[in-house]
Amino acid sequence: MGNRLEGPVLEGSLVRLEPLEHHHAADLAAAAEEDRSQYGFTWVPRAHEVHDYIDQQHGRAASGRMAPYAQIDLASGRAVGATAYWEPRFWPDTERLYAVEVGFTWIAASRQGTGVNTEAKLLLFGHAFEGFGVVRLDLKTDARNERSRAAITAVGGHFEGVLRSWSRSWAPGEDGKLRDAAIFSILASEWPECRARLQQRLAAKAAVTDGGSEIKI
Numbered sequence: 705m706g707n708r709l710e711g712p713v714l715e716g717s718l719v720r721l722e723p724l725e726h727h728h729a730a731d732l733a734a735a736a737e738e739d740r741s742q743y744g745f746t747w748v749p750r751a752h753e754v755h756d757y758i759d760q761q762h763g764r765a766a767s768g769r770m771a772p773y774a775q776i777d778l779a780s781g782r783a784v785g786a787t788a789y790w791e792p793r794f795w796p797d798t799e800r801l802y803a804v805e806v807g808f809t810w811i812a813a814s815r816q817g818t819g820v821n822t823e824a825k826l827l828l829f830g831h832a833f834e835g836f837g838v839v840r841l842d843l844k845t846d847a848r849n850e851r852s853r854a855a856i857t858a859v860g861g862h863f864e865g866v867l868r869s870w871s872r873s874w875a876p877g878e879d880g881k882l883r884d885a886a887i888f889s890i891l892a893s894e895w896p897e898c899r900a901r902l903q904q905r906l907a908a909k910a911a912v913t914d915g916g917s918e919i920k921i
Contacts, residue, residue, distance in 0.1 A: 711771030860898030
């Protein structure tokens with residue numbers, strides 16, 4: 705790894721996570737414009753900004769601080785969102801990770817509630833703990849984003865507090881301003897319970913899809 709964050713292709717039954725590249729741009733442009741009503745606190749490019757968005761993520765990857773992914777919906781074969789490993793922390797004088805963040809996540813409105821993002825989290829968390837061997841997984845969101853905070857809690861994230869004026873705000877009209885960040889974590893000792901919770905959510909979604917009305921997960 706060479707003290708650089710590198711993420712492999714990760715594939716489940718609903719989604720494949722593959723390194724973000726410009727050939728995903730057309731799909732992502734369409735996905736980002738489906739319905740933007742849920743993106744108030746999240747960095748989601750407009751269609752004409754997608755190539756620049758990918759370049760910026762590549763810049764972070766080149767610094768060793770990010771492994772950006774496209775989320776590929778296996779049913780359609782199309783890129784329907786993005787996510788990333790971010791801000792790795794290594795044991796001193798080694799190439800071994802002890803902590804990493806999962807973030808920069810967004811998904812098309814049409815794939816929200818389908819289980820795609822739940823399975824993506826299962827894949828990302830699983831590789832972090834079982835592949836990278838981290839002790840801690842970080843997650844954070846704008847402290848005002850109650851929907852995101854509830855979703856992180858639902859998948860097993862433990863709320864640790866709010867860091868004031870911690871990072872750049874992505875809210876409309878707040879260019880150049882900082883946001884308060886709600887900080888969550890999952891520890892390696894908590895991963896088996898978290899994994900079981902994610903698997904249960906996926907199983908429940910599959911059962912509903914097979915024979916009932918849709919429940920958003």
